[in-house]
Amino acid sequence: MSRAIELMIRMHSEKTPSMQRGRATLTGDVILGVLGKLQHEHPVGSDAMMWRWLNDMYAFERLQKKMEELIPEDAKRKDLCKHMITLALMVFAEKPLEPQQRKLTSLWKNHSEQARRSKRLMRTWQVQINVMEKQLDGDSAFKTAQLVAAIAKRKQWIVDERQRLEEYAKAQAKKSCQCPKCGGTGVTRVVDTCSGCGGSGGVTLKADGVRKHLRQAGISQVSDSVWSRELEGLFERVLMGLCREGDEVSMIFGVMLCLECSQS
Numbered sequence: 001m002s003r004a005i006e007l008m009i010r011m012h013s014e015k016t017p018s019m020q021r022g023r024a025t026l027t028g029d030v031i032l033g034v035l036g037k038l039q040h041e042h043p044v045g046s047d048a049m050m051w052r053w054l055n056d057m058y059a060f061e062r063l064q065k066k067m068e069e070l071i072p073e074d075a076k077r078k079d080l081c082k083h084m085i086t087l088a089l090m091v092f093a094e095k096p097l098e099p100q101q102r103k104l105t106s107l108w109k110n111h112s113e114q115a116r117r118s119k120r121l122m123r124t125w126q127v128q129i130n131v132m133e134k135q136l137d138g139d140s141a142f143k144t145a146q147l148v149a150a151i152a153k154r155k156q157w158i159v160d161e162r163q164r165l166e167e168y169a170k171a172q173a174k175k176s177c178q179c180p181k182c183g184g185t186g187v188t189r190v191v192d193t194c195s196g197c198g199g200s201g202g203v204t205l206k207a208d209g210v211r212k213h214l215r216q217a218g219i220s221q222v223s224d225s226v227w228s229r230e231l232e233g234l235f236e237r238v239l240m241g242l243c244r245e246g247d248e249v250s251m252i253f254g255v256m257l258c259l260e261c262s263q264s
């Protein structure tokens with residue numbers, strides 16, 4: 001079902017001019033009505049769908065609350081269990097975790113339109129600095145002072161630009177797991193496998209990614225026994241549950257929309 005849901009709603013929203021002749025059979029209202037019905041009959045699955053594909057924060061909070069019911073009464077680290085549920089929700093919606101974000105940041109810093117622009121600017125200023133530095137030995141003290149000031153200015157520009165690129169890359173890396181080098185296709189230059197993502201089109205979470213994320217979040221004192229007894233299983237249960245419910249509801253959603261179409 002994927003992003004199709006979001007695109008479809010946008011396509012049928014009121015502001016969009018209709019591409020069809022006559023009356024559009026599937027309007028935004030109808031789709032919203034179907035979503036409302038789904039929400040009523042399958043709350044978890046429809047929230048899973050809304051969170052994953054529409055970034056719905058209310059759905060995210062409802063799911064968080066619902067999934068916290070899965071935490072066993074006798075769990076020793078309830079705080080960490082809650083954290084694991086949030087992580088499972090992030091992984092389910094393909095939001096990058098810390099280790100993925102670091103890899104994505106470096107990709108954005110090297111393989112994006114912004115990176116190319118920033119690097120071109122920095123290169124130009126560096127060349128200008130080099131030229132001016134060669135002219136510093138002139139006789140005129142006034143001219144030298146002018147050159148020193150111009151060099152200092154460019155050095156600052158370079159620092160600022162590097163900082164700007166860093167911030168841009170970090171912000172982009174939080175948004176999606178898609179590999180910026182190949183734009184999610186997995187290939188560069190016609191047939192070469194993309195070296196940024198290894199051909200998968202995105203920066204995926206490695207097996208130990210969740211633990212690494214916890215470690216980077218400053219939660220390092222998780223013993224192996226707590227991890228295997230309480231956290232690992234909970235994470236898997238939540239993630240599997242979300243996938244199952246989300247898929248099921250996506251299918252029902254499709255069927256209901258087809259029915260709406262055939263009725264009108």
Ligand SMILES: [Zn+2]
Pocket residue numbers: 179180181182183184185186187194195196197198199200201202
């Ligand atoms: Zn790639």
